Amino acid sequence: MLPTSRKVSPENKFHEVNVLHALGEQNAGLAPAKVEKFLTSLGINYSMYRSTQSTLHKHVGKEIVAMAKESCESAVIEEAIATKDSGAATGGVVQLHVSGDAAWPNRGSGRSYASFCGMFVLVGALRKSILSASIFDKMCFTCEHAEKQKRQAPKHDCWRGARGIFCEDNPDWRGSSKAMEAEGAVMCVKGIGAYTFCEPCDFSKARVSKFTSDEDSNMISAINDPNGDVPAELRDPPVEKNSDPNHLQKLFYKALENLRVEKKWTGNILSVNVIKYFNKLYRYVVKSTVGLDIPGFEADEEKVEWISEAGLENPLARR
Known part of the structure; x- marks a missing residue:
């Protein structure tokens, strides 16, 4: 579990501070060098080996992903119940209305996308909560170094590919930066449709029936593609495309x-x-x-x- 404000023993306090340091960098989205410059300007002499920081970032990141999956599962249940109460259910299947969009660390111009990583987030229309998300990473130095030398990569914690939050992972994904948006929409729609609700609910399944997004038609085309990855029961009838007023x-x-x-x-x-x-x-x-x-x-x-x-x-x- 992530560290809290509880009292810790003297032998663990340094480890606790280091974990909090990595957690703060993850939460603020700051690079380690930026944090060190900020602390140095405050007169705080704090430095950490890059290998130690990388290990702590992976530890903190796994805990954040686990907590995000639990949060998304609760959000999907609440969104489905609210949608069912509003009358949007057909044959025991709740028809969800969602909105989604992708984001990249490096700003794209509309034609050029050069980010090595990106993410896609799906939000419910009624509860305004995040229902699902997918994270993409195009690079892994260990794997690429092994491929250049034409040898088997050693066992390591590889994040290359697509990782899902409340949706299935796809470690074999090797698409472009622009393709992250459509692939993320497909992964999130499939993840919600594959979830089976608990017994007390008077419904067992849910599907996305309305999808609000920007004017890029790649996402809705990938979702409704008969030869795509979305099962037929999730795109029959086809998912309706709504435009975002913004x-x-x-x-x-x-x-x-x-x-x-x-x-x-x-x-x-x-x-x-x-x-x-x-x-x-x-x-x-x-x-x-x-x-x-x-x-x-x-x-x-x-x-x-x-x-x-x-x-x-x-x-x-x-x-």
Whole structure:
């Protein structure tokens, strides 16, 4: 278990401090050199061998992953119960609505992704809790050194491949940085669908029926691919794709900005202030179709029809 604030014996206090040091680096996402510079600037003389730090990081990391798996399992149960209470269950199978996205340590430009590692996180729509996650690592110096010498790699703690939190690991994964997003979505959807709930529940299975993400279609295509890794019972009927309002707003703003640069419009025709004003109106329209901003409508389809006929100014006047 991870160390706590309990009293420790003198012979274990140094080990306890070192473990806390590694835990702090993991929690803050700081490199060991950065931490040493910070402590040195405070007048604290603290240093540790790199091999010792690596060992402690692996120890702390395994405990964090174990705790994350327990947390995700509880989150999936709570999300399934909340979804069942809302009436979204068919034939004893709970139809979950989730959102997911990937992240990389190195920022990508949309065409170039150079990160050696990345992660994908799946979040429930009702409870707003993390249901599943997958971690990807493209490099292992021990394995790569052995491959260059054309020999068998020695026994070691290898993290290359895909590691799942509440989903199945895939140590043989060797994809690109961009492919981490689609592979992570497939792993998380499969992990939730493979879980069997306990006896007291009046349902035994759950599946992802609605998936909210950005405008990249690779994830939903990989999930609904008939030749993919997702079982047929989890993609029949196909998982529905919903757009994230935040990404839609950014794409709209970027399109107007590109239009202004292309046409060289200045002044009051399509200035920065005009673009911000249009973006504000567009944000209101998108939010109104999925929220409760416009009263008097029983379904979202009626809101969409009214907004398409009313134009951009009527929603502001109706508030």
